[in-house]
Amino acid sequence: MQDPVLVLNATYEPINVTAVRRAMVLLLKGVAQAEEMHNSEVHSAAHAHRVPSVIRLLAYRHIPQQSRRFHERIFCCATVTRASFAARCFPVRN
Numbered sequence: 001m002q003d004p005v006l007v008l009n010a011t012y013e014p015i016n017v018t019a020v021r022r023a024m025v026l027l028l029k030g031v032a033q034a035e036e037m038h039n040s041e042v043h044s045a046a047h048a049h050r051v052p053s054v055i056r057l058l059a060y061r062h063i064p065q066q067s068r069r070f071h072e073r074i075f076c077c078a079t080v081t082r083a084s085f086a087a088r089c090f091p092v093r094n
Helices: 020-029 065-089
Strands: 004-008 014-019 032-043 048-057
Touching (some): 004 020, 020 048
Antiparallel strands (some): 004 014
């Protein structure tokens, strides 16, 4: 129940990655729709439900632009750090 599930906005933009348990709650409440399913199932006393791997929210959820820039900044910093680390560890040979 802790497998990752991709959560998409109503416009198919990726929002988050959540656990199967949370994704199933969103599906059963009618807040989200399953876009792609796993082969595995979750069983209850009366029903068996297929486990989603991608869900899409039915209503648009506004994500502030600031948080997107924050993630981009982290990615850029990680890339620069990796590049400087690689340059120190693996010097360029002529």
